[in-house]
Amino acid sequence: MRPRDFFPLGKAYGEAFCNREKEAEKLLGNVQNGKHTFLVAPRRYGKSSLCEKVLEKSTLPWTKVDFHMAITESDVESFIVGGANDLIGKSISQVDKLSSVIKTVVKKLKPKFDISAGPLRLELEISSGSSPAENVAEALLLIDRLLIEKNKQAVIHFDEFQEVGNITEGRGVEGAIRHAAQETKNLAIIFSGSNPHLIKNMFENESRPLYKLCKKLPLPRISEEHYNHHLNKASLAMWGKELPASCFERIMTLTERHPYYVNALCDEVWSETQTVPTVDHVNACWEYVIEGERSDLIKDFLNLSDNQRKVLIQIANFGGENIYANSSSKQMDVPVSSLRSAIEAVLEKDFIEKIGTHYSLVVPVYRWLLRHQQE
Numbered sequence: 454m455r456p457r458d459f460f461p462l463g464k465a466y467g468e469a470f471c472n473r474e475k476e477a478e479k480l481l482g483n484v485q486n487g488k489h490t491f492l493v494a495p496r497r498y499g500k501s502s503l504c505e506k507v508l509e510k511s512t513l514p515w516t517k518v519d520f521h522m523a524i525t526e527s528d529v530e531s532f533i534v535g536g537a538n539d540l541i542g543k544s545i546s547q548v549d550k551l552s553s554v555i556k557t558v559v560k561k562l563k564p565k566f567d568i569s570a571g572p573l574r575l576e577l578e579i580s581s582g583s584s585p586a587e588n589v590a591e592a593l594l595l596i597d598r599l600l601i602e603k604n605k606q607a608v609i610h611f612d613e614f615q616e617v618g619n620i621t622e623g624r625g626v627e628g629a630i631r632h633a634a635q636e637t638k639n640l641a642i643i644f645s646g647s648n649p650h651l652i653k654n655m656f657e658n659e660s661r662p663l664y665k666l667c668k669k670l671p672l673p674r675i676s677e678e679h680y681n682h683h684l685n686k687a688s689l690a691m692w693g694k695e696l697p698a699s700c701f702e703r704i705m706t707l708t709e710r711h712p713y714y715v716n717a718l719c720d721e722v723w724s725e726t727q728t729v730p731t732v733d734h735v736n737a738c739w740e741y742v743i744e745g746e747r748s749d750l751i752k753d754f755l756n757l758s759d760n761q762r763k764v765l766i767q768i769a770n771f772g773g774e775n776i777y778a779n780s781s782s783k784q785m786d787v788p789v790s791s792l793r794s795a796i797e798a799v800l801e802k803d804f805i806e807k808i809g810t811h812y813s814l815v816v817p818v819y820r821w822l823l824r825h826q827q828e
């Protein structure tokens with residue numbers, strides 16, 4: 454592995470993957486026991502990386518359905534039916550002796566049998582006479598029945614699942630997924646998504662159909678101790694020496710251990726310096742990371758209302774401990790009566806997160822872009 458490959462901006466694989474042992478063990482236990490999981494974390498915390506690592510390790514057949522391109526209910530339907538076809542192919546390649554099971558379960562979808570590739574293979578097709586909800590439930594229940602027949606297990610990973618909630622708003626397909634998920638025995642489902650507030654709402658709001666169906670697995674930031682080990686390994690591989698403690702501390706302070714920003718900064722540091730870096734190198738590389746992100750982040754910021762922007766500026770400059778205090782409200786020039794809805798809105802949009810009683814900015818770069826005084 455080249456040292457720079459330790460810090461990918463996309464999914465983390467192999468040696469680029471730092472720790473997450475507890476979470477990986479939990480997720481592995483869930484999928485091996487056929488339990489559904491709801492993986493919750495803000496954007497770019499490592500949900501997809503964790504799922505792929507665990508699914509590879511499980512050696513179970515699995516498929517991923519990514520909903521980020523879904524716009525309509527029929528997109529959701531065709532993505533799920535496509536995922537079901539893929540998973541059936543991977544887990545039950547031969548369906549020769551299963552036609553009676555298929556006939557009993559499949560009432561809405563059209564099963565097609567492909568004999569061109571040797572053993573008989575099944576391909577489900579959507580029929581226009583039935584609703585997306587019926588087709589989705591049937592596809593998921595069929596996989597489970599086939600797995601039971603074959604005494605096998607498999608996993609389906611629904612990524613960017615908040616999009617399903619956005620599209621269906623608790624009706625139709627979402628209800629069908631719940632219905633199927635309650636019945637399955639050998640098919641485990643992982644639900645993950647990138648807007649924690651919204652996706653939480655889908656699973657924890659009693660009026661929504663996926664309420665209480667899953668084991669919740671929160672994914673916090675990676676600890677300093679684990680990053681210390683990880684960064685030292687990369688430093689030894691690159692420069693033959695451990696990373697100076699001052700540099701490590703600076704990296705932790707600047708990135709606030711946000712996994713994407715740790716990688717963005719370290720990728721820069723590791724590629725820019727010929728020998729072990731100094732704190733000045735780290736600072737210069739951080740400026741470069743900020744410059745790269747500035748225009749996108751400012752654009753997102755400008756899409757917020759005045760009060761929502763004031764909340765972010767307040768947290769960037771004074772922290773998020775006493776955000777509801779009268780003094781903060783005065784300082785922000787936001788009436789107490791409007792403050793709650795402004796805070797709720799930026800929570801929902803994933804700009805800030807709440808840990809205990811503390812509110813903080815999700816993206817560490819905002820602290821630099823929104824502060825009044827230079828550090």
Ligand SMILES: Nc1ncnc2c1ncn2[C@@H]1O[C@H](COP(=O)(O)OP(=O)(O)OP(=O)(O)O)[C@@H](O)[C@H]1O
Pocket residue numbers: 460461462463464465469470471472473494495496497498499500501502503646647712713716
């Ligand atoms: N365990 C890990 N160790 C080191 N880096 C990681 C780890 N997990 C994720 N990362 C890094 O964090 C960033 C985000 O990872 P990933 O795409 O898996 O997150 P995500 O939560 O699925 O993001 P999104 O919300 O965009 O779907 C990437 O730069 C990735 O390399």
Ligand SMILES: [Mg+2]
Pocket residue numbers: 500501502612
């Ligand atoms: Mg992802």
